[in-house]
Amino acid sequence: MSTKKIETAINSHNCCFICRRKRSDRIKLRTINKNSIIHAFKMKRIIIDENARCCRNHLDNNGCIKEELYGQIQSINKNVSYV
Numbered sequence: 001m002s003t004k005k006i007e008t009a010i011n012s013h014n015c016c017f018i019c020r021r022k023r024s025d026r027i028k029l030r031t032i033n034k035n036s037i038i039h040a041f042k043m044k045r046i047i048i049d050e051n052a053r054c055c056r057n058h059l060d061n062n063g064c065i066k067e068e069l070y071g072q073i074q075s076i077n078k079n080v081s082y083v
């Protein structure tokens with residue numbers, strides 16, 4: 001068995017994974033298009049949970065993260081064990 005570090009986006013229903021803004025009455029957070037999850041992994045090797053949320057203004061009309069924001073995804077390193 002060995003361990004490997006992977007980067008994952010912060011995953012919270014109450015906090016944006018790009019700018020870390022907290023959900024409030026004024027700020028609605030949305031889930032993102034699955035294509036963005038795949039894109040983030042291909043481009044940045046960052047895993048975004050499909051339940052992760054971000055502000056509406058980070059997304060285009062299709063619910064995909066705007067291209068220039070992929071570099072701003074807030075991520076944490078997780079140690080994952082695998083056999």
Ligand SMILES: [Zn+2]
Pocket residue numbers: 016017018019020021054055058
């Ligand atoms: Zn945000």
